[in-house]
Structure formats: C-alpha cells, structure tokens
Amino acid sequence: MLLPNYEVYAIKYATRDARRSANFIGGDPHDAPMPMDYYVWLIRNAERTFVVDAGFTAEVAAKRKRTFVRSPREGLAMLGVEADAVRDVIVTHLHYDHIGTFHDFPAAQFHLQDDEMAYATGRHMRHARLNHGYEVDDVMEMVRMVFKGRVQFHAGDAELAPGVSVHRIGGHTAGLQSERVHTGRGWVVLASDASHYYEHFETGRCFPTVYHLGEMVEGFDTLRRLADSPKHIVPGHDPLVMARYPAASAGLEGIAVRLDVMPND
Numbered sequence: 001m002l003l004p005n006y007e008v009y010a011i012k013y014a015t016r017d018a019r020r021s022a023n024f025i026g027g028d029p030h031d032a033p034m035p036m037d038y039y040v041w042l043i044r045n046a047e048r049t050f051v052v053d054a055g056f057t058a059e060v061a062a063k064r065k066r067t068f069v070r071s072p073r074e075g076l077a078m079l080g081v082e083a084d085a086v087r088d089v090i091v092t093h094l095h096y097d098h099i100g101t102f103h104d105f106p107a108a109q110f111h112l113q114d115d116e117m118a119y120a121t122g123r124h125m126r127h128a129r130l131n132h133g134y135e136v137d138d139v140m141e142m143v144r145m146v147f148k149g150r151v152q153f154h155a156g157d158a159e160l161a162p163g164v165s166v167h168r169i170g171g172h173t174a175g176l177q178s179e180r181v182h183t184g185r186g187w188v189v190l191a192s193d194a195s196h197y198y199e200h201f202e203t204g205r206c207f208p209t210v211y212h213l214g215e216m217v218e219g220f221d222t223l224r225r226l227a228d229s230p231k232h233i234v235p236g237h238d239p240l241v242m243a244r245y246p247a248a249s250a251g252l253e254g255i256a257v258r259l260d261v262m263p264n265d
C-alpha cells in the first residue's frame with residue numbers, strides 16, 4: 001500500500017541569546033554565541049492536520065526573558081491553519097516551551113507519552129535541577145485535560161495516521177517523543193529536544209538539561225534509524241533550520257520554513 005505524503009513546516013515563535021558553553025555538557029572549548037530558536041511544527045495533507053507542540057505564552061516569555069516573536073497560534077494562521085479547529089496536537093514533552101499555549105487548541109486531543117506525564121507529576125519534580133523546564137501551572141492543566149478525556153496516551157512507538165508516528169526517545173525528559181513523517185522526499189524526523197541543535201546528534205554531545213544520559217545518546221541513533229538520512233533529521237531549537245530550508249511561501253521568510261523539501265545544506 002502506498003503511504004500518503006505530508007507537508008511539514010517549522011514555525012518560529014521565539015528566540016533568545018545563548019552561548020556555546022551553555023548548550024553542551026562539559027561546556028565548549030570555543031565559547032561563542034549560539035542563539036536558540038523556539039518552534040512549533042505543522043504536519044498536514046488534504047486529510048489530516050497535526051500540530052506538534054504548543055510553544056509558550058507572552059507572559060512566560062517575559063518571566064523567562066525570552067524574545068517572543070508571535071504566538072504559535074498566529075504562526076499557524078499564517079499557514080492557513082486555524083488553531084480552534086485543530087484536532088490533534090502532539091506534545092513532544094511537557095516543558096514550558098512545548099506545551100504553554102495548549103489553551104489555544106480548544107478542540108484538540110493531546111498526544112503524550114505515559115512516561116512524560118508520570119515524570120512531570122512524580123518524585124523527580126521535587127528537584128530544581130529536573131523541574132526547572134516545567135511550569136507547574138501547565139502540568140496542573142494537563143492533569144485536568146486527562147480528566148476531561150483530552151489526552152491520548154502512548155507508550156513507546158505509535159502510529160497516529162498512515163505515515164505519521166511518534167517514538168519515545170526519553171533522555172532529555174523521561175517521556176520525550178520524536179515524530180516520523182512520510183513526505184515527498186522520504187521519512188523526515190522531527191527530533192524536538194532529542195537533539196536541540198544539529199551538533200548534538202552529529203557529534204554525540206549532549207544538551208545539559210537531561211534526565212537520562214544513556215537514553216539521550218541512544219536517542220541520536222534512534223533518530224538516524226527513523227530518518228532516511230541525516231538531512232532528514234530536524235533538530236528542535238537550531239536557528240540553522242530557518243537558514244537551511246526554504247520559506248513556506250513568499251512573505252514567510254524568517255517565520256516558517258518547509259521541511260518536506262531537501263535542505264540547501
């Protein structure tokens with residue numbers, strides 16, 4: 001059976017300055033600026049629409065001193081997607097920069113790994129080192145979503161539609177999941193924070209926010225196994241994504257890029 005193809009987009013909603021020393025365990029011998037971009041992603045074809053992650057709000061951006069560009073909802077609207085109508089939001093993990101505008105998706109089911117909800121509500125959240133990436137209000141609201149029947153739980157690998165699947169990677173958080181999407185150029189993998197930057201999976205070095213280092217480094221292999229080539233892996237926070245892929249359409253330069261076509265580098 002022929003698998004359907006999907007369009008895939010990265011939509012930038014925020015950014016911040018950072019340095020190389022802050023982005024690798026053990027620092028970096030050539031410390032230099034290494035800014036971080038924040039994205040949500042869109043997977044769609046004529047039949048289905050999946051939004052991957054929900055970013056953060058302007059309020060949380062101010063609190064955490066991030067530079068807010070526009071809400072994920074506004075970015076999606078620029079691609080013709082009305083957040084009110086979205087039925088499926090894949091949540092790669094519950095960190096503040098991936099779930100914060102869930103209330104902008106009133107009709108959505110949230111796809112989440114069992115391990116992520118257990119982690120975000122369990123004993124490890126007693127520790128500042130492990131809880132700093134979460135906003136407790138977001139986690140509380142997602143528990144309410146469970147009671148409303150709006151969380152679809154997955155354990156490991158799961159197919160959400162022909163050509164769209166989620167894969168538990170862990171590492172960065174206990175239940176981090178990446179997505180595999182069938183496109184006109186083959187299997188594209190949205191790593192999210194399984195690899196914050198290209199350099200992480202390319203060199204095997206690790207981002208300092210980590211729950212399980214072993215799963216994080218194993219995860220780099222999983223990304224390679226799921227993707228048709230390293231050029232099919234899209235990292236979660238790298239500004240190079242905006243540079244390597246073409247704008248989603250004229251006028252969306254610097255706002256959204258198309259990932260289902262080959263990158264220029």
Ligand SMILES: [Zn+2]
Pocket residue numbers: 095097098193236237
């Ligand atoms: Zn993140």
